[in-house]
Amino acid sequence: MTGISTKTIYAVAALHELGSMQGDEVLKIKEIAARANVPQNFLEQILLELRKQGILTSVKGAKGGYKLAKELKDIMLKDIIMILETDALSDVCKTNNPTLKLFWEDIKEGVSNVFNVPLSELENYQIKANQTLNYSI
Numbered sequence: 001m002t003g004i005s006t007k008t009i010y011a012v013a014a015l016h017e018l019g020s021m022q023g024d025e026v027l028k029i030k031e032i033a034a035r036a037n038v039p040q041n042f043l044e045q046i047l048l049e050l051r052k053q054g055i056l057t058s059v060k061g062a063k064g065g066y067k068l069a070k071e072l073k074d075i076m077l078k079d080i081i082m083i084l085e086t087d088a089l090s091d092v093c094k095t096n097n098p099t100l101k102l103f104w105e106d107i108k109e110g111v112s113n114v115f116n117v118p119l120s121e122l123e124n125y126q127i128k129a130n131q132t133l134n135y136s137i
Helices: 006-019 029-036 040-052 077-084 098-114 121-133
Strands: 056-059 065-068
Touching: 006 029, 006 040, 006 065, 006 077, 006 121, 029 040, 029 065, 040 056, 040 077
Parallel strands: none
Antiparallel strands: 056 065
16 A cells, blocks of 8 residues: 555546536646646646546547546546556555454555545535635625
């Protein structure tokens, strides 16, 4: 098990931006990168991987770009981590000791459950952020 990499953080930021699009609207990589404040060249690799795994779809052409293949409520943070983090939730127990194996399996399951959150939760955090930033004199 490892921490969450910048790659996953950027992916969630991009998905958050794509989740704000209506219907069949698409965003170009350049637009996603600017809105999410993510380096475009790094984002290209991330979006390609998410498209290969069925999280995104792409539309070719001058009016093309990316859009979500599923609703945010159907995309779990755990899914993104499993796609982008090669060692995430991997077997950390390198011993044959049954006690340690059981211990690490329980830890792994607990961590997995923590990340089993739909990305639609971002909407709630957007509301909180808007309330925090919405003050008047």
